[in-house]
Amino acid sequence: MALLEVKNLHVKYGNVEALHGIDIEVNEGEIVTILGANGAGKSTTLMTLSGIIKPSEGEILLEGKPLHRLPAHKVVRERITQSPEGRRVFGTLTVRENLNLGAFTAKDPKQTETNRKWIYELFPRLQERRQQLAGTLSGGEQQMLAIGRALMSNPRILLLDEPSLGLAPILVKTIFDTIRQINETGVTVILVEQNARVALKLAHRGYVMEVGRIVMQDFASALLSNPEVINAYLGGKD
Amino acid sequence: MEQFFQQLTNGLAVGGIYALIALGYTMVYGVLKLINFAHGDLFTIGSYLGLTLLTSMALTDKLGPFFGILLLAVMVMILVGIVGILLDQVAYRPLRESPRLSAVVSALGASIFFQNTIMLIYGASFHVYPQNILPRMVVNVFGLHIPMIRILVLLASVVMMLALYTFIQKTTIGTAIRAAAEDQGAAKLMGIDVNGVIMIVFFIGPALGGAAGLMVGLYYGQVNFTMGWIYGLKAFTAAILGGIGNIPGAMVGGILLGVIEALGAAYISIAWKDAIAFLVLILILIVRPTGLLGERVAEKI
Numbered sequence A: 001m002a003l004l005e006v007k008n009l010h011v012k013y014g015n016v017e018a019l020h021g022i023d024i025e026v027n028e029g030e031i032v033t034i035l036g037a038n039g040a041g042k043s044t045t046l047m048t049l050s051g052i053i054k055p056s057e058g059e060i061l062l063e064g065k066p067l068h069r070l071p072a073h074k075v076v077r078e079r080i081t082q083s084p085e086g087r088r089v090f091g092t093l094t095v096r097e098n099l100n101l102g103a104f105t106a107k108d109p110k111q112t113e114t115n116r117k118w119i120y121e122l123f124p125r126l127q128e129r130r131q132q133l134a135g136t137l138s139g140g141e142q143q144m145l146a147i148g149r150a151l152m153s154n155p156r157i158l159l160l161d162e163p164s165l166g167l168a169p170i171l172v173k174t175i176f177d178t179i180r181q182i183n184e185t186g187v188t189v190i191l192v193e194q195n196a197r198v199a200l201k202l203a204h205r206g207y208v209m210e211v212g213r214i215v216m217q218d219f220a221s222a223l224l225s226n227p228e229v230i231n232a233y234l235g236g237k238d
Numbered sequence B: 001m002e003q004f005f006q007q008l009t010n011g012l013a014v015g016g017i018y019a020l021i022a023l024g025y026t027m028v029y030g031v032l033k034l035i036n037f038a039h040g041d042l043f044t045i046g047s048y049l050g051l052t053l054l055t056s057m058a059l060t061d062k063l064g065p066f067f068g069i070l071l072l073a074v075m076v077m078i079l080v081g082i083v084g085i086l087l088d089q090v091a092y093r094p095l096r097e098s099p100r101l102s103a104v105v106s107a108l109g110a111s112i113f114f115q116n117t118i119m120l121i122y123g124a125s126f127h128v129y130p131q132n133i134l135p136r137m138v139v140n141v142f143g144l145h146i147p148m149i150r151i152l153v154l155l156a157s158v159v160m161m162l163a164l165y166t167f168i169q170k171t172t173i174g175t176a177i178r179a180a181a182e183d184q185g186a187a188k189l190m191g192i193d194v195n196g197v198i199m200i201v202f203f204i205g206p207a208l209g210g211a212a213g214l215m216v217g218l219y220y221g222q223v224n225f226t227m228g229w230i231y232g233l234k235a236f237t238a239a240i241l242g243g244i245g246n247i248p249g250a251m252v253g254g255i256l257l258g259v260i261e262a263l264g265a266a267y268i269s270i271a272w273k274d275a276i277a278f279l280v281l282i283l284i285l286i287v288r289p290t291g292l293l294g295e296r297v298a299e300k301i
């Protein structure tokens, strides 16, 4: 059985349906990427997984148990954590306080300190800036903080919404290397990215979304060489 | 000089009371972006509850003035805090997803409801707090003769503000409250129960307001069912002065407004006492609408 199963998921904003019945499966230990143009419904999918948005139809199952009825703060207790689009770090709080809130649901203080050490190893910049207000960090540093903050909850499934948004190419590489490292520690990753090529090189499998529907799904290597994907998302032949 | 210092200390004591009430406005505004117009009436409820408990339980006879008042304050704060939570559940929570104006109308309705309830229970006339509960001592501070009660009021408000500040700044729950005030969605993604945070805020704010009501009763010796209106307006001014949503701002704004008002009343005209507060409000809205401590950190996009 898959770790996470999304079945026939419909989501509405008011009267407008944004997701028209999507199905996704994620296995333990995988990196799965969701690709799609602006407005395809990628962020909506992640926000529904996190319980922030309630589906109008369909279900989300974690190891077979329904997840879609839980309020958002309880989803985090199931160790499913999101680093949202646009980072959304708490600008008026220090870096350290942001990380502490990431561990809000954590029960084991020892584990939290181990996580903190690990995050500081992944992003030494955060350790240097730990007393600084998050609002004064650079965009890249805020992205590191957003990912670090999500990791503080000790997730088994990490949802990343456009972690490379607005970052310099060299930082994009750092962030993606870090995602691989995180995954190698056993964390399952669902990655939403505009940067399709990099995402497919990192991921095991991928889904392609178009206006609220899944239109393709395959192993990442297969998607990378799929002519339709190359044309639509990889900017033609390279 | 004597008059100046008398007015200054009086202003500080009254300012402390304004600050306690202002904290309720600012904390609720922080998490809900809603002005709780019924907050002034929670303050009134505090002063009447204080009066009832004081006279019916004779706490100060049994425990002595200090511990008697302390226990009284704790009871008043808990009760008014509970009323605060109920107010939110009944009047505001059903309207969370509605346009802002609906909640404002609901707040005004709640205010009228509270005022009338108090009037129906206690009547419309002034009520007098029992005298001589606190020893009518006058303390000599560097040659200045200051009533004991004034010092106690100031001390009590400073202690409560320090406790609140420590709670908000140093504890995990306090950090969660600040986070929810900044971005509720992101707070939920951290696993914070935002409804729980709102409940805590609707307990603490009214509890402080209730304590302020008790302090006014003890300081001035009389209470009336409409007094929440004017105190509420002054405290609201103080919250705006400090920057609404900003907790240290409400403290600074309250103290400052109390002092400005006391000195203004003494040196300009006592008749202008209330007008001064609103002049301050108008000035701050024109010159610095974000308040003194508002917008300390610009958010990055």
Ligand SMILES: Nc1ncnc2c1ncn2[C@@H]1O[C@H](COP(=O)(O)OP(=O)(O)OP(=O)(O)O)[C@@H](O)[C@H]1O
Pocket (backbone or CB within 6 Å): A013, A018, A036, A037, A038, A039, A040, A041, A042, A043, A044, A045, A085
């Ligand atoms: N809060 C909202 N209210 C109404 N409609 C919304 C809301 N959020 C998203 N939508 C709509 O839902 C659709 C999917 O949006 P979503 O943010 O999920 O897209 P996305 O794939 O993440 O796009 P992008 O790549 O630009 O981030 C869009 O048509 C968008 O306009």
Ligand SMILES: [Mg+2]
Pocket (backbone or CB within 6 Å): A042, A043, A044, A085, A161
């Ligand atoms: Mg998006």
